[in-house]
Amino acid sequence: MQIATVKESLTKLPVGAEVHVRGWVRTFRSNRFIALNDGSTVANLQCVVNFEELPEDLLKRINTGACISVQGDLVSSQGQGQNVEIQVKKLEILGDSDADEYPLQPKKHSLEFLREIAHLRMRTATMSAVMRIRHNATFAIHKYFHDRGFYNLHTPIITGSDAEGAGEMFRVTTLDPINPPTTDDGKVDYKEDFFEKETNLTVSGQLEAELGAMGLSKVYTFGPTFRAENSNTSRHLAEFWMIEPEVAFADLDDNMDLSEDFLKFVIQYILDNCVEDLEILDKRLADEEKGKPQAERSEQGLIERLKFVVENNFVRLSYTEAIEILRNSKPNKKGKFKYKIEGWGADLQSEHERFLVEKHFKSPVILFDYPANIKAFYMRLNEDEKTVRAMDVLFPGIGEIVGGSQREERYDVLKGKMEKMGIAEEDLWWYLDTRKFGTCVHSGFGLGFERLVQFVTGMGNIRDVIPFPRTPGRAEF
Ligand code: 4AD
Ligand code: MG
Numbered sequence: 001m002q003i004a005t006v007k008e009s010l011t012k013l014p015v016g017a018e019v020h021v022r023g024w025v026r027t028f029r030s031n032r033f034i035a036l037n038d039g040s041t042v043a044n045l046q047c048v049v050n051f052e053e054l055p056e057d058l059l060k061r062i063n064t065g066a067c068i069s070v071q072g073d074l075v076s077s078q079g080q081g082q083n084v085e086i087q088v089k090k091l092e093i094l095g096d097s098d099a100d101e102y103p104l105q106p107k108k109h110s111l112e113f114l115r116e117i118a119h120l121r122m123r124t125a126t127m128s129a130v131m132r133i134r135h136n137a138t139f140a141i142h143k144y145f146h147d148r149g150f151y152n153l154h155t156p157i158i159t160g161s162d163a164e165g166a167g168e169m170f171r172v173t174t175l176d177p178i179n180p181p182t183t184d185d186g187k188v189d190y191k192e193d194f195f196e197k198e199t200n201l202t203v204s205g206q207l208e209a210e211l212g213a214m215g216l217s218k219v220y221t222f223g224p225t226f227r228a229e230n231s232n233t234s235r236h237l238a239e240f241w242m243i244e245p246e247v248a249f250a251d252l253d254d255n256m257d258l259s260e261d262f263l264k265f266v267i268q269y270i271l272d273n274c275v276e277d278l279e280i281l282d283k284r285l286a287d288e289e290k291g292k293p294q295a296e297r298s299e300q301g302l303i304e305r306l307k308f309v310v311e312n313n314f315v316r317l318s319y320t321e322a323i324e325i326l327r328n329s330k331p332n333k334k335g336k337f338k339y340k341i342e343g344w345g346a347d348l349q350s351e352h353e354r355f356l357v358e359k360h361f362k363s364p365v366i367l368f369d370y371p372a373n374i375k376a377f378y379m380r381l382n383e384d385e386k387t388v389r390a391m392d393v394l395f396p397g398i399g400e401i402v403g404g405s406q407r408e409e410r411y412d413v414l415k416g417k418m419e420k421m422g423i424a425e426e427d428l429w430w431y432l433d434t435r436k437f438g439t440c441v442h443s444g445f446g447l448g449f450e451r452l453v454q455f456v457t458g459m460g461n462i463r464d465v466i467p468f469p470r471t472p473g474r475a476e477f
Contacts, residue, residue: 001071007040013074015084020071021045022094024123025064027106034062034088036070039128042276046077046085058093064106065097065123111464118468119477126284129277130457130465133270137453138222140269141243144262145220150245153212153219155205160197161427163207165377168229169200170238201226204446207378207431209246210407213442214434220245222449230472234461235350235399237450239470246444252380252389252406255443256316256366259393259402263364263452264310270456271306278303278456285458298397302458305396314364319387320344322356322367331355347374350399357394365394377421379405381413391445398455404445411435 004012004019013019023038023045031051035044047070051059062068069092077085103117104124114121121127142152158172174194175181181189190197205221212219221244228238245258270278282302289297300308317325326341326348339349348367357365370390372381379388393402408414414435418425425432453465463469468477 005040006038006045017074022069049088061093063099065102067095140266150218155208159202163204168227172199213246213248217248241449243447248442250443315361316366318369353394353399380408401451402447406443409439
């Protein structure tokens with residue numbers, strides 16, 4: 001007798017093997033079959049039980065959601081889509097589940113409903129497939145960088161600086177937030193705070209990753225980041241995971257090459273290693289598309305979309321060229337964008353980004369050389385003194401998936417920029433120091449992990465690709 005997962009039972013073990021499998025009852029029918037799932041794979045293990053031989057009190061406890069243990073022989077199956085099933089000789093209930101109370105009935109539930117029961121939704125076929133893909137993407141990311149000589153750097157979660165200078169931070173304090181102690185002039189007295197200074201949850205590990213690159217040459221972070229922006233969209237979370245490579249001696253072209261190669265590698269890894277999960281998500285997406293009006297339906301299925309990205313070059317285009325295209329475009333029937341193009345210098349709305357990617361080029365696009373005044377202080381100023389060496393990678397169905405830049409490595413220029421943007425030197429003296437002692441050209445970018453998982457799983461809402469989403473008003477579990 002061998003303890004095995006559902007996946008091992010279905011794919012690795014020979015017919016005739018005696019196995020012991022544990023999992024949760026997905027469905028049961030005809031008084032003979034139990035569909036058992038343990039999350040190891042999409043498929044259920046069909047358990048063939050002679051219900052008539054089971055004692056009445058045990059029989060009553062075989063309910064959807066119950067945790068059970070079965071022992072028996074693997075035999076060839078006549079059932080559709082499975083080669084083997086288990087002929088059960090011994091069945092035990094490990095954990096009961098009251099059929100009337102269990103929220104996951106054996107029927108299709110909406111994703112909105114599943115979000116309300118996030119503590120149980122990983123038992124569904126869709127959510128468990130998403131979570132297995134999320135894991136595989138994590139693994140592929142570490143593999144990509146490790147194989148190319150990058151070192152993983154753990155950057156702090158609690159920090160005294162605002163890496164993006166956008167003021168969207170969550171405070172971390174041990175003081176009474178309502179009535180904090182104050183100094184004589186009425187300001188918060190941080191002497192009594194744990195860190196003796198104002199601190200927040202990090203919005204990005206970039207500044208510390210730059211310090212790492214200035215000693216280790218090639219580093220990357222992969223950690224949680226936090227944004228207190230009140231964006232209730234399908235692509236924003238208050239807590240999300242970001243991957244931030246930072247490379248010494250690399251310019252913006254190297255950075256664009258790295259982002260494209262990296263994204264293609266991770267997507268190819270998922271295509272190669274998550275076939276069953278992709279297939280059921282492809283089917284889910286196709287069903288969803290069927291419900292949409294013809295004009296809004298996507299031309300490609302999920303797997304086709306992924307292959308397209310891997311097999312084609314991303315379009316590279318300057319911000320200035322993009323503005324020209326947008327100005328000369330007629331996106332909807334009335335020939336208008338919902339948000340007008342304000343002209344050169346304005347930030348692009350996601351509507352504009354998605355027009356470029358989904359309608360105009362029908363391909364991922366890397367936009368570069370943005371106006372300096374709509375981008376962060378640390379980006380390298382171009383010779384025209386109007387634009388910076390910034391880049392955003394835009395994906396179909398997602399919009400911005402990566403944001404990055406070549407960094408301003410010149411001490412005087414950086415210091416001048418910080419002054420102009422009102423960033424205090426005493427907060428970032430350590431960052432300026434790297435420009436004082438052995439500065440060099442360097443670049444990096446940040447990939448929003450959940451946006452990548454959205455793309456590879458075809459899930460429309462970012463809340464459905466992270467186990468426990470943090471959004472405005474929601475942090476229960
Ligand atoms: O464009 P962002 O703000 O860039 C940075 O933070 C840089 N420090 C990165 C770097 O150069 N090292 O964020 C990077 C990416 C975005 O392109 C997006 O994919 C994701 O992070 N992102 C979010 N994902 C989910 N929810 C949010 N609220 C996000 N904000 C940004
Ligand atoms: Mg950005």
